[in-house]
Amino acid sequence: MATTAVAQNTRWWNGGRSPFNVEYGKLMMWYFLISDAFTFGAFLISYGTIRFSQNFWADPNHVFNAFPGTGHANLPLAFVSLMTFILIMSSVTMVLAVHEGHHGNQKGVVKWLGWTVLGGIAFLSCQAWEWTHLITGEHAVLSNGGIDVIGTTVRGNPWGLEVHGAAVTEALAKTPHENLVKLVAMEHHDMPHQQLAAMGDQQLRGMINTAELHVREAGPIAFGGFFFGITGFHGFHVFSGVIINIIMLLMARSGVFERRGHYLMIEKAGLYWHFVDLVWVFVFLCFYLI
Amino acid sequence: MEHSHSTTSEVTFHHAASDSTKRIWRTFWVLLGLTVIELLLGLSMYAFNLPGWLHLFMKGVIVILTLAKAYYIVSIFMHLGDEIRNLIMTIVVPLMLFIWFIAAFLWDGNAYRTKRNRYDTYFRESTMERPLNSADTSKHGFE
Numbered sequence: 001m002a003t004t005a006v007a008q009n010t011r012w013w014n015g016g017r018s019p020f021n022v023e024y025g026k027l028m029m030w031y032f033l034i035s036d037a038f039t040f041g042a043f044l045i046s047y048g049t050i051r052f053s054q055n056f057w058a059d060p061n062h063v064f065n066a067f068p069g070t071g072h073a074n075l076p077l078a079f080v081s082l083m084t085f086i087l088i089m090s091s092v093t094m095v096l097a098v099h100e101g102h103h104g105n106q107k108g109v110v111k112w113l114g115w116t117v118l119g120g121i122a123f124l125s126c127q128a129w130e131w132t133h134l135i136t137g138e139h140a141v142l143s144n145g146g147i148d149v150i151g152t153t154v155r156g157n158p159w160g161l162e163v164h165g166a167a168v169t170e171a172l173a174k175t176p177h178e179n180l181v182k183l184v185a186m187e188h189h190d191m192p193h194q195q196l197a198a199m200g201d202q203q204l205r206g207m208i209n210t211a212e213l214h215v216r217e218a219g220p221i222a223f224g225g226f227f228f229g230i231t232g233f234h235g236f237h238v239f240s241g242v243i244i245n246i247i248m249l250l251m252a253r254s255g256v257f258e259r260r261g262h263y264l265m266i267e268k269a270g271l272y273w274h275f276v277d278l279v280w281v282f283v284f285l286c287f288y289l290i
Numbered sequence: 291m292e293h294s295h296s297t298t299s300e301v302t303f304h305h306a307a308s309d310s311t312k313r314i315w316r317t318f319w320v321l322l323g324l325t326v327i328e329l330l331l332g333l334s335m336y337a338f339n340l341p342g343w344l345h346l347f348m349k350g351v352i353v354i355l356t357l358a359k360a361y362y363i364v365s366i367f368m369h370l371g372d373e374i375r376n377l378i379m380t381i382v383v384p385l386m387l388f389i390w391f392i393a394a395f396l397w398d399g400n401a402y403r404t405k406r407n408r409y410d411t412y413f414r415e416s417t418m419e420r421p422l423n424s425a426d427t428s429k430h431g432f433e
Contacts, residue, residue, distance in 0.1 A: 012376055018300040020377040030381055041388055045395045052399030055407065055417040061336035076336055081329055088325070092318045095367045099311055161419060267369075274367045278360055285356045289332045290349045 029268045033275045036237075040279050043233065044286050047226040054220050058159030060288045063152065066133050080288045083126045084280065087238075090119025091277040094245075098270045101263025106252060109266060113249040116273065120242035127235050131228070138186050140215045146175035147215060149182040154224040160217035168215050172205055180204040183213070227287060234283055237276045244269050317366040324355050324362075 012019040020027055051057050061076035068079070093115040100108030137151040139158035147168075150156040163171070175183070181196045184207045188196075196204070248269045257263045331348050334340075340348070365371035370378060407414045 012374070017302050020380065021302050021374045022377060023300050027377070030377070034381060034384055037385065038387075041391060045391055048392070049395045049399035052396050053402040053406070055403065055414070056419060059336070061332075077329055077332060081325070084325055085322070088318065088321050091363065091367055092314060095314050096311060098369075099314065161417075271368055274363055277367075278363050281356055281359050281363065285328075285352065289328055289352050289356075 023264055026264065026268055026271070029271050033271065036275065037279075040230075040233070040282070043226075043230050044282060047222075047230065047286060050220070050222045050226070056161060056219065058157065058219050058223055063134075063159055064130075064288055068129055077288060079126070079130065080284065083123055083130075084284055086119055086123045086126065087277050087280050090116050090123070091274055093119060094270050094273045098263075098267050101257070101266040104258075104263070106255065106258050109252045109257070109263060110249060113245055113252060113266070117242055117245045117249060120238055120245065120273075124235060124238055124242070127231065127238075131231075134227075138182070140183060140186070140213055142171055142215060142217045143179075144174075145171060146179060147171050147183060148175075148179050149186065152224055152227070154228055155221070157219035157221055157223040158216060159223065160219035163215040163217060168210055168213065171215065172208065172210065177201055177204075180208075183208055187212070230283060231287070234276070234279055237279065241269075241273050241276050244272060313366065317362050320362055321359055324359050328352050328355050 012021070018024070018027065022030075064080055065074050065076040066079065067073065067075045093112045097109050097112035097116060100112060134152040137158070138149050139151065140147050141150050141156075141158045141160070142148075142163055143150075150158050152158060178197075180201055181193070181199075181204065184196055184204050185191070185193065187209065188207070248266055251257060252263075252266065257265060331352050335345060335348055370381065
């Protein structure tokens with residue numbers, strides 16, 4: 001036992017063959033993924049550094065609580081769970097495509113790659129909806145003593161500490177006309193903008209239900225930059241993964257790998273796709289769970 | 291470039307391709323199960339007002355579950371577990387840098403916060419959820 005193990009161990013480094021027992025392209029894909037892991041790692045760790053330097057940070061359960069088609073229902077983490085499920089599922093279909101490739105089954109490879117591409121597109125669509133929802137969201141936030149209405153962007157974070165009671169009334173008194181119009185429009189979507197703009201400040205203030213109005217301070221400004229930067233960088237990886245998978249799908253369908261005699265390219269594309277899923281596991285952890 | 295035979299000359303031996311997809315689907319259920327547990331923990335942190343230590347403990351559990359998910363994805367889906375030791379080591383050993391990377395930078399962020407709380411009164415008072423008891427030095431460092 002021991003002697004054969006030693007014999008095998010020394011044999012790997014004698015030259016003439018890959019000491020890693022993999023084909024060159026696959027090894028280079030692994031090394032690329034390591035460097036990409038450090039890029040993502042640096043982004044997520046810098047996010048952690050900034051978060052650790054703050055006394056207060058937005059609660060993800062408040063920020064990510066919307067689901068398409070449910071209006072203002074409070075459904076924390078529901079949509080991102082769906083996105084996670086979609087990505088895990090597409091990882092499974094990818095590994096099934098690789099599996100069919102091992103057996104040289106062209107039809108199977110094409111079928112499972114097709115599902116993988118579909119999963120990737122579904123994930124990107126979900127992310128597009130989520131971004132749109134965050135950016136176009138309307139939240140009342142303290143600003144220059146008054147109240148402003150902002151969404152979650154790289155320049156604005158409406159998820160600070162909650163403001164209550166007298167502080168709200170006081171801020172409302174100092175709120176300029178155009179922001180009062182925005183506040184009233186939040187509750188009265190049916191009223192035309194011109195009609196609201198023509199009203200006096202006192203009348204507008206009277207239309208605002210201060211008990212229903214949730215006002216927060218602005219949160220740490222870095223939140224939006226990190227969120228859109230990191231999920232955007234991940235989304236770009238998903239996008240390029242979808243493009244690569246489409247190319248693999250077309251090549252598999254036209255019989256390129258069949259003529260080549262092996263499906264190693266599918267394995268390399270698969271490594272990249274699983275890495276995208278792997279990164280999402282950590283993005284999910286850092287932004288949505290803790 | 292590519293040869294017509296089914297292997298490249300660089301590969302010395304092939305691992306027998308498994309005949310069933312059972313392992314893949316089992317891994318899928320494991321990943322799904324771990325994610326559901328993570329979600330339940332995350333939601334319970336939101337639903338119940340937990341004491342600080344328990345809150346932190348649950349976050350720790352979620353991090354460990356995430357590492358378990360990462361292990362399953364890399365080992366089974368990316369087939370790293372089926373490769374020879376040389377390849378596993380050339381990938382895993384450089385990733386050990388993350389231990390220092392995470393510890394050093396989170397420590398740095400935390401040090402900045404405690405320093406700022408100690409010297410910047412406005413920052414401390416405007417960003418704390420509850421006003422601090424001046425005897426409680428745990429949040430702004432020891433005098």
